[in-house]
Amino acid sequence: MTERRVSIHVPAMTRVEGEGSLRLRIEHGKIEELALDIFEPPRYFEKFLEGRRYHEVMDIVARICGICPIAYQMSAAQALENAFGITPTAWVRDMRRVFYCGEWLQSHALHVHLLAAPDFLGFDSVIGMAEKHPEAVRRGLRLQGLGNELIRLLGARSVHPVGACVGGFFRAPTTEQVAAMRDRLSAALPDAEALVAWSAALPVPDDDQAFVNVSLRHPSDYPFAEGRIVSDNGLDIAIDDYDQHFEEQHRSQSTALFSALHGEAYLVGPLARLNLNLDRLPAASRELLAQTGISFPSSNMFHSLLARAMEIHIAVVEAMRLLEYYAEPPIAHVEVTPVAGVGCGATEAPRGLLWQRYELDDQGIIRDARIVPPTSQNQARLEVDLQQSLRAFGLDQADDALRLRAETVIRNYDPCISCATHFLKIDVERR
Amino acid sequence: MQRPHIAVHKFSSCDGCQLAFLNAGEDLLELAQLVDIRHFLEAGIADEYAQVDIAFVEGSISTSEELTRIQRVRANSRFVVTLGACATAGGLQALRNLDDSNEAWKHAVYAQPEFIQTLDQAEPVSAHIEVDFELWGCPVNGQQVLAAVQQLLFGVTPLDPRDKVCMECKRQHAVCVMVTEGRPCMGPVTRTGCGALCPRFGRDCYACFGPAENLNTDAMSQRLQGLGLPPSDIARRFLFINSHAPAFHAAGRPFYREGFADD
Structure with missing residues (x-):
């Protein structure tokens, strides 16, 4: 056994959304301390929402995260519609999927190229990577740009879009706008295909781990904005029952909370979604995945990047399908009449399951709000992963190598630290 | 000629205004040629203490750590430019200032509020340091940001549209x-x-x-x-x-x- 003492402190994580730091202490060949501290300041969104009218919610929750505002808006819309007993039209449901496709494209392309890939190709940032891999980077930026365009089609702007409302959308795109978007999507398909092949060939570590996957599951399609919550260890519940199976804990050193499923860590996000929904892939995506030669479901966490690339392809294919026979609808949203009640909503944010619950009075004023973002759900799993990955990597590796591996493991989850803080309301013992 | 040095700093925010750079596509790569980006955590560049010509600041100041950090940013930067509603006007989280909700909300949200260290108010950057130029918006408009960068690089005061x-x-x-x-x-x-x-x-x-x-x-x-x-x-x-x-x-x-x- 080595007598070496290693103390690694990364005071500010790079290439992640938000502020977090990492502490790692190894003594006598054992990990004595390992923690991802989240110190992003709390912003108390759940409290802002109390006393606001239902139609203000969409513009508030968007501000939780600049990278995935649509996820927050879509879970909120669903929860409020459930509370009011409203069923959106088929057109609205289709366009919400298209809207969501835009966000997955934008967020995943950002993560794959600007945040994650530099780790596997030996660069500090995309700027350095762009000099050696200009085509790969440009392809990524094009796909990211396409995602932003798709969001603008329905939401006017890509960060904190303004187009969605409870009941549907404020305005329907014209057939001309949609036709132009269809052309852009078909033109981007070769990029999406090439990205999958490129991602499958990236030199990622081989590190199989046992973990529980959790995602939504839709009766026929790959899950975006609706479904039941399932896991690969037998969970299959309606979204209203989330609370009975999942719980959150608050720990020191963190402004985020940790979630557990029946007391255990679990994974949400692209890899979990793909693992649980292989039979829901569009045919073209399924064929593309088979060509990679990598078998799924996968228990190698580093296949998350490939799962993200696959979901970029799925998003392009799905958006093309949903816009193929587009016609302007007679109405873009159904009228809303508030009633007192409770409603839950759950959709698949780029980073995984995003659950919300609202209690409203008969005037449509929010009396209680709860929001559980994906990053806090992954937090416990991420800590287990760090322990296992570093041990598998070898604790006798050089400090720099250990630090880079730990950072790579963290970035692989695409943690969104702004999302993970600020809400996370739990049962509090009040003194 | 030495390329101008710039930094992007994040405080209490959603990251959406930094996306004005990260969503810029080809313009981001071009910008990286024109300037030397010395600190931009989300882009993978970390040098918090770098002396820079322009520091872009996203987010409001809501903890004592942030207060120390923004003072250091001021000391190390020729120009400080705020990026968006949080940095310029406190942002959505400034709602907690209205009725001194900080303590009550902390106890309502967190089981162990003693671990949460926040200032009583979430405030704009200008409440604590001198700011050279403010960009409004939630989020800022990407074109507006790149235009401001360009104007600052030419040594011109950026255009500040204030009409309605x-x-x-x-x-x-x-x-x-x-x-x-x-x-x-x-x-x-x-x-x-x-x-x-x-x-x-x-x-x-x-x-x-x-x-x-x-x-x-x-x-x-x-x-x-x-x-x-x-x-x-x-x-x-x-x-x-x-x-x-x-x-x-x-x-x-x-x-x-x-x-x-x-x-």
Whole structure:
């Protein structure tokens, strides 16, 4: 056994959304301390929402995260519609999927190229990577740009879009706008295909781990904005029952909370979604995945990047399908009449399951709000992963190598630290 | 000639304004050629203590750590430019300033509030240090940011559009949603810069770009009242994303009641 003492402190994580730091202490060949501290300041969104009218919610929750505002808006819309007993039209449901496709494209392309890939190709940032891999980077930026365009089609702007409302959308795109978007999507398909092949060939570590996957599951399609919550260890519940199976804990050193499923860590996000929904892939995506030669479901966490690339392809294919026979609808949203009640909503944010619950009075004023973002759900799993990955990597590796591996493991989850803080309301013992 | 050094710093925020750079596509790569980016954590560049020509700051100041950090940013930067509503006016999280909610909310949200260290108020950067230029908007408009960068690089004071969203609606030939549909549009008191997106999408402006110049909030309130909004709803129109901006604060505060709720 080595007598070496290693103390690694990364005071500010790079290439992640938000502020977090990492502490790692190894003594006598054992990990004595390992923690991802989240110190992003709390912003108390759940409290802002109390006393606001239902139609203000969409513009508030968007501000939780600049990278995935649509996820927050879509879970909120669903929860409020459930509370009011409203069923959106088929057109609205289709366009919400298209809207969501835009966000997955934008967020995943950002993560794959600007945040994650530099780790596997030996660069500090995309700027350095762009000099050696200009085509790969440009392809990524094009796909990211396409995602932003798709969001603008329905939401006017890509960060904190303004187009969605409870009941549907404020305005329907014209057939001309949609036709132009269809052309852009078909033109981007070769990029999406090439990205999958490129991602499958990236030199990622081989590190199989046992973990529980959790995602939504839709009766026929790959899950975006609706479904039941399932896991690969037998969970299959309606979204209203989330609370009975999942719980959150608050720990020191963190402004985020940790979630557990029946007391255990679990994974949400692209890899979990793909693992649980292989039979829901569009045919073209399924064929593309088979060509990679990598078998799924996968228990190698580093296949998350490939799962993200696959979901970029799925998003392009799905958006093309949903816009193929587009016609302007007679109405873009159904009228809303508030009633007192409770409603839950759950959709698949780029980073995984995003659950919300609202209690409203008969005037449509929010009396209680709860929001559980994906990053806090992954937090416990991420800590287990760090322990296992570093041990598998070898604790006798050089400090720099250990630090880079730990950072790579963290970035692989695409943690969104702004999302993970600020809400996370739990049962509090009040003194 | 040495390339100008720039830094992007994040404080209490959602990251959405930094995306003005990260979503810029080819322009990001071009910018990286024109300037030397010394600190930008999300882009993978970390040198917090770097001396720079321009520091872009996203987010409001809401913890004592952030207060120390923003003072250091000021000391190390020739120009400090705020990026968006949080840094410029406190942002949505400044709602907790309205009734000194910090302590109560901390206890309601966290099981172990003793681990949460926050200042009593979430404030704009200018409450703590001198700011050279402020970019409004939630989020900032990407083109506006890149134009400001370009102007600063040429040594010119960036253009600061302060007229009202109403003016932009006219320029865009958008139909007025207040006049034709009776929507409680905040365009008459809100600074332009977004491109009048909401009215063009058939909805009322919710003032995410903050107060315009020469605004008349009394007339605005009366108009909202005329449209049938109760006082608490009028307060909420002003006390939203830019609640800490003085003009909006003054307009909304008198109608503000605990939790905003109607009785």
